Amino acid sequence: MNTMTELHFWPIAQCLVLLTLANGVPPIAKKMLGDWLASPIDGGRLFWDGQPLLGKSNTLRGFVLATLATAIGAPLVGLDIETGVLIGFTAMVGDMLSSFIKRRLGLERFLF
Numbered sequence: 001m002n003t004m005t006e007l008h009f010w011p012i013a014q015c016l017v018l019l020t021l022a023n024g025v026p027p028i029a030k031k032m033l034g035d036w037l038a039s040p041i042d043g044g045r046l047f048w049d050g051q052p053l054l055g056k057s058n059t060l061r062g063f064v065l066a067t068l069a070t071a072i073g074a075p076l077v078g079l080d081i082e083t084g085v086l087i088g089f090t091a092m093v094g095d096m097l098s099s100f101i102k103r104r105l106g107l108e109r110f111l112f
Contacts, residue, residue, distance in 0.1 A: 014077045018070045018084060022091035025069045026062030037061040041096070051103045058099050063092045 030038065041060050042053035067088035074084025102108075 010078075014079055015087065017077050018073055018079070018087045019091055021073045022066040022070045022088045023095070025066045026057075026059070029061060029065050033061070047103065049104065051106075053103070054096055054099045055103060058096050063096075066092050 038059045038061050040052070040054065040056045041058045041063060042055075044056075045053045047053050067085055070088030070091070071081045071084040074081055074087070
């Protein structure tokens with residue numbers, strides 16, 4: 001294996017682990033905690049098209065727990081806590097953006 005491939009594998013693996021953690025924590029929290037602290041992050045607001053802004057699966061609990069989990073997990077894969085917070089925060093913002101787009105296109109939730 002050449003040096004360039006070796007150099008790029010580890011950062012990609014670190015990010016994938018943290019992204020998996022960030023996206024895995026909210027459904028696990030839903031299974032473990034049920035509806036406790038599961039209020040929608042959009043507060044139930046509707047967009048001008050009459051559809052929910054984001055939907056009920058995007059919760060403040062999921063956003064906070066995913067960000068905290070990646071902050072805690074980052075040092076375990078050799079990254080600093082701030083990088084973990086940034087990756088978790090960005091993953092959740094991306095999730096909210098995809099939910100917003102799905103609502104505009106009239107698509108249903110998939111797994112959860």
